[in-house]
Amino acid sequence: MSALTQHLLARIEAHGPMTVADFMTEALLHPTLGYYTTRDPLGAAGDFTTAPEISQMFGELIGLALAQAWLDQGAPAPFTLAELGPGRGTLMADILRATQQVPGFHAAAQVHLVEASPTLRAKQKDTVGAATWHNSVNDLPEQPLFLVANEFFDALPIRQFQRGSEGWFERLITARDGALAFALGPELPQPQLQHRLADTTIGQIVETCAPAHSVADIIGTRIQTHGGAALLVDYGDWTSLGDTLQALQNHAPVDPLASPGEADLTAHVDFEAIAQAAPCAHSRLTPQGVFLERLGITQRAQMLAKRLRGEALENHIIAHRRLTHPQEMGNLFKVLALFAQDSPPPPGCTS
Numbered sequence: 556m557s558a559l560t561q562h563l564l565a566r567i568e569a570h571g572p573m574t575v576a577d578f579m580t581e582a583l584l585h586p587t588l589g590y591y592t593t594r595d596p597l598g599a600a601g602d603f604t605t606a607p608e609i610s611q612m613f614g615e616l617i618g619l620a621l622a623q624a625w626l627d628q629g630a631p632a633p634f635t636l637a638e639l640g641p642g643r644g645t646l647m648a649d650i651l652r653a654t655q656q657v658p659g660f661h662a663a664a665q666v667h668l669v670e671a672s673p674t675l676r677a678k679q680k681d682t683v684g685a686a687t688w689h690n691s692v693n694d695l696p697e698q699p700l701f702l703v704a705n706e707f708f709d710a711l712p713i714r715q716f717q718r719g720s721e722g723w724f725e726r727l728i729t730a731r732d733g734a735l736a737f738a739l740g741p742e743l744p745q746p747q748l749q750h751r752l753a754d755t756t757i758g759q760i761v762e763t764c765a766p767a768h769s770v771a772d773i774i775g776t777r778i779q780t781h782g783g784a785a786l787l788v789d790y791g792d793w794t795s796l797g798d799t800l801q802a803l804q805n806h807a808p809v810d811p812l813a814s815p816g817e818a819d820l821t822a823h824v825d826f827e828a829i830a831q832a833a834p835c836a837h838s839r840l841t842p843q844g845v846f847l848e849r850l851g852i853t854q855r856a857q858m859l860a861k862r863l864r865g866e867a868l869e870n871h872i873i874a875h876r877r878l879t880h881p882q883e884m885g886n887l888f889k890v891l892a893l894f895a896q897d898s899p900p901p902p903g904c905t906s
Contacts, residue, residue, distance in 0.1 A: 559588040559816030564730050572727035572738055575800065576712035576765075579822075582815035583710060584671060590816055591672040591710075604806075605706050606788070606843075606884065607646035610874035612859070614649025616850040616903075617786060621650065621701045622657045624784040624894070624901040631782055632663035634699035639669045639692060639770070640707035644682030650703070651683070667695055692773050700783035702774060708829065709789050709821040711766040715798065716745055718755045723748055726760065726798075728812070735812040755796070762795045762822055768832040775833025775893055784901045785893040791824030792889070793840050799823035826891050838892035838904035844885025846903045847878060 563581060567573060573581075583590045606613040625634065638647050647666065654660045666686040670676050676688055689695065715726035717739060724739040731738075751761050774785050791799075802811040804818040811820060830837040856875040863871050879885045892904040900906045 557588075557814045557816050559585060560735060560814070562588060563728070563735060563815060564733070567728070567730045567735075572729040572740070574714050575726055575728065576714045578728045578735075578815070579712035579800075579820050582818075582820050583712075585816065588816045590819060591675070593674065593816070605642055605646075606878055606888070607642065607649060607705065609877055610871070611649050612852055612855050612875070613847070613878060614646045615653035615855065616847060616852055617646065617703055617705075617788075618650030618653040619657075620786065620850055620902045621703065621784065622654045622660050624898075625660060625663075625699075625701055626657070628699070628782050628784075628895070628898055630659055630663065631699040632659065633665050634663055634701060634783065635667050635696050636664040637667045637669065637695055637700060637702040639702065639704035640710065641668045641670055641679050641683070642675060642706075644668075644679035646703065646705055647679075647686075648682050665696070669695070692770050695773075695777065697777070697781065699781045700774065700777040700785070702783070702785040703788070704785065705788040706821075707789070708764070708767050708770070708787065708824045709791065710819075711764050711770070713762045713764045713800065713822045715800070716748060716761050716763070718752075718757050718759050718761070720757055723761075735815070737812070754794070759796065760798045762799060762825065764822070764825065764828065767824070767829055771829040771832040771893075772834065775835040778833075778893055778895050779835040782895050782898070784895075784898070786901060786904075787826075787829065787891045787893070788843060788888060789824040789826075790887050790889070791826055793825075793827045795823065795825035795828070824889075826889060830891060830893075833893050836894050836896045836898070836900070836906065838890075838894070838900045838906055841890045841904055842881075842886045843888035843890055844879040844881060846890040849903045852879060 641647055668686050669689045669692050716723040719742040722742045723745040724742050727738050727740050728735055729738040799822045800811050802809045802818040802820050809818050826840050860871055877883045892901045894900055
């Protein structure tokens, strides 16, 4: 039994069952026992690998798309170049390298990283160099904002509700036989889910993510007020339906309740809720593979391949396929762009 499991069982004994959101927050961000606060979760030695760690092409194309959006909006200066949940800093480092030749871009850019993990902040300082770190997106400057969030929203805490005959049962975490277990709260009306009565049936689960709505509102307000664009890349779909809470440990799925604090917890992103919460324009939801192909990833892959041989070439081909193929990350991950009402969508996205 993990130390955090013991802590959670004691909390439940003292205060009763907790929401899935409270469980996720404790499991991921507990100051001394949380998953993100105690380790580097990325790479072969960690529990999962993100797109920037798979290939430099991902970050290069994201960077050039943001740079073109900046040019399309008249190259405002200064502006905030931001990333939410930057991992090891690989994505931002690739963005900065790819945009070095864009006239005026680096001179105008002020790099800001929103990161809660002290362990990952230390790695980002080594990878990115000069930047300003924040605990909250609300701390980003009031100026034009060009932002990327890759696999950020999927780690925000969700609540789960199971449809009843007249209302909704909230799915909770309780203690049973000395272990953590799921339970249902009383059936109650949930005004925020009134619109979901039309597209759900009794027994189906719907997930909500209030922190995602708050972040989207802050980003969208900055963009609509000052200009800019955001590229949000994550796995999920336009609408939430079903239990999508999952845990990864050593690159394999595990029971989310089995070892909190020692496994990564995520849930699929409800992109419609994010789009509706952002007071600016949004693009159509685009599969990652389509997005990257529109930006020219195959041409970039062919160019890089000319310099590679043997195992390096094989790994390069595998990386391209993993990022774009429909059976890999190409369809599982989606891209939503946020942009000002009077601006075009960023390259790779359509309105």
